[in-house]
Amino acid sequence: MSSVVEVRGLTKSYGKESVVRNVSFTLEENKIYGLLGRNGAGKTTIMHMITAQQFATSGMLKVFGEEPYENNRVLSQVCFIKESQKYPDNYRVIDVLEVAGLFFQNWDKVYAHALIEDFRLPLKRRMKKLSRGMLSSVGIIVGLASRAPLTIFDEPYLGLDAVARGLFYNRLIEDYAEHPRTVVLSTHLIDEVSQLLEHVMVIDQGKLILNEDTEVLRGKALSVAGTTAQVDEFTKGREVIHREPFGGLLTATVVGNGKAEDRKRAEALGLTVAPVSLQQLIVHLTNGSVRKAGEVE
Amino acid sequence: MSMSMDDSRPIFVQIAERIEDDIIEARLPEESQVPSTNQFATFYQINPATAAKGVNLLVDQGILYKKRGIGMFVATGARAVLVEKRKDQFYEQYVVSMLREAEKLGITTDQLADMIRKRGSKHE
Numbered sequence: 441m442s443s444v445v446e447v448r449g450l451t452k453s454y455g456k457e458s459v460v461r462n463v464s465f466t467l468e469e470n471k472i473y474g475l476l477g478r479n480g481a482g483k484t485t486i487m488h489m490i491t492a493q494q495f496a497t498s499g500m501l502k503v504f505g506e507e508p509y510e511n512n513r514v515l516s517q518v519c520f521i522k523e524s525q526k527y528p529d530n531y532r533v534i535d536v537l538e539v540a541g542l543f544f545q546n547w548d549k550v551y552a553h554a555l556i557e558d559f560r561l562p563l564k565r566r567m568k569k570l571s572r573g574m575l576s577s578v579g580i581i582v583g584l585a586s587r588a589p590l591t592i593f594d595e596p597y598l599g600l601d602a603v604a605r606g607l608f609y610n611r612l613i614e615d616y617a618e619h620p621r622t623v624v625l626s627t628h629l630i631d632e633v634s635q636l637l638e639h640v641m642v643i644d645q646g647k648l649i650l651n652e653d654t655e656v657l658r659g660k661a662l663s664v665a666g667t668t669a670q671v672d673e674f675t676k677g678r679e680v681i682h683r684e685p686f687g688g689l690l691t692a693t694v695v696g697n698g699k700a701e702d703r704k705r706a707e708a709l710g711l712t713v714a715p716v717s718l719q720q721l722i723v724h725l726t727n728g729s730v731r732k733a734g735e736v737e
Numbered sequence: 738m739s740m741s742m743d744d745s746r747p748i749f750v751q752i753a754e755r756i757e758d759d760i761i762e763a764r765l766p767e768e769s770q771v772p773s774t775n776q777f778a779t780f781y782q783i784n785p786a787t788a789a790k791g792v793n794l795l796v797d798q799g800i801l802y803k804k805r806g807i808g809m810f811v812a813t814g815a816r817a818v819l820v821e822k823r824k825d826q827f828y829e830q831y832v833v834s835m836l837r838e839a840e841k842l843g844i845t846t847d848q849l850a851d852m853i854r855k856r857g858s859k860h861e
Contacts, residue, residue, distance in 0.1 A: 613779050613784075613785070614779050617774075617775035620785075635748060636784055638784045655747045655748065659744070659747060707837070715743065715744035715745030718744075
């Protein structure tokens with residue numbers, strides 16, 4: 441499978457402060473990636489470098505096999521939907537679509553207008569008169585209808601209600617199934633998107649701390665509850681990512697091998713076993729209280 | 738999200754199990770066509786690659802087979818194979834956990850057997 445983005449030792453510093461530290465990863469063709477992490481973790485900076493809006497301090501960065509800076513061959517294949525996209529003052533919704541149609545080679549005008557109906561957007565309204573949620577919808581429509589070989593959504597749904605978010609997920613899966621392309625989704629609503637993601641990358645304090653197929657992660661961690669003695673017996677020699685005492689009881693989240701034996705062993709010890717969602721796993725990995733940044737193995 | 742998956746196991750395994758359920762309960766009769774990978778993906782709102790992995794799990798086991806250019810079909814004899822497989826899992830999945838809960842509540846094996854017979858006689 442050919443790679444769309446290749447990043448090796450990517451670093452971005454402002455003076456002495458590094459916001460992206462020695463990050464390496466590869467994005468393969470036609471997969472949906474989740475780029476996850478807390479606010480200020482460095483996700484947006486990474487996306488800005490991939491899309492040639494910021495220079496890296498050091499490291500290697502190739503997009504479609506080439507350097508992206510001032511490179512039209514690369515940039516015409518990339519669509520980057522930002523959380524805080526600014527539009528010229530006099531632009532209406534329809535003007536944004538017209539310009540997007542000029543810029544993106546695979547732009548589907550009919551599809552864009554169908555999406556406008558789906559999201560109930562007023563075509564003739566000025567962008568600056570749109571609500572926050574409507575602005576987000578415009579970004580989503582441009583991102584979907586661009587059908588760009590590399591489409592990046594950075595927190596695309598500020599102010600967007602649950603119905604519109606559901607619509608976005610639906611349309612994304614449908615259109616991706618028909619027109620496969622590489623998609624990067626950066627979001628905090630992890631539970632909402634975890635089923636859509638084929639691969640997950642987690643950034644914490646500028647470092648890539650997790651880079652794994654979603655299906656491998658699913659079921660890997662489990663949460664056990666019982667008396668402190670029982671829990672300690674089970675967690676001995678295992679990686680504990682979260683501990684929470686409650687009266688005489690203890691709840692612990694451990695990274696297991698994802699196999700059924702783990703669960704059976706916990707149950708045999710009399711522990712209550714509960715699954716850990718991807719969102720919970722990432723919250724535990726990035727809250728910084730228990731573990732140092734490291735990899736899940 | 739409709740028909741959401743449980744968090745403890747990979748989604749592709751759960752997709753395969755749902756197709757198996759449909760075959761066992763004859764909602765998908767033998768030699769009938771199975772929805773496409775993309776149809777599964779949009780219906781369950783999951784990644785198409787994950788849906789494909791679930792379907793392929795059943796192709797590898799000979800439960801489904803591919804007709805080139807047409808799609809995926811349920812193999813003849815698939816139902817019997819799946820029923821046997823589920824019977825093997827029945828003890829582990831249901832009996833063991835039932836016994837554990839019964840023990841916790843102080844229900845004896847005899848009392849448990851009585852409950853099952855009482856319930857069973859209603860069905861006969």
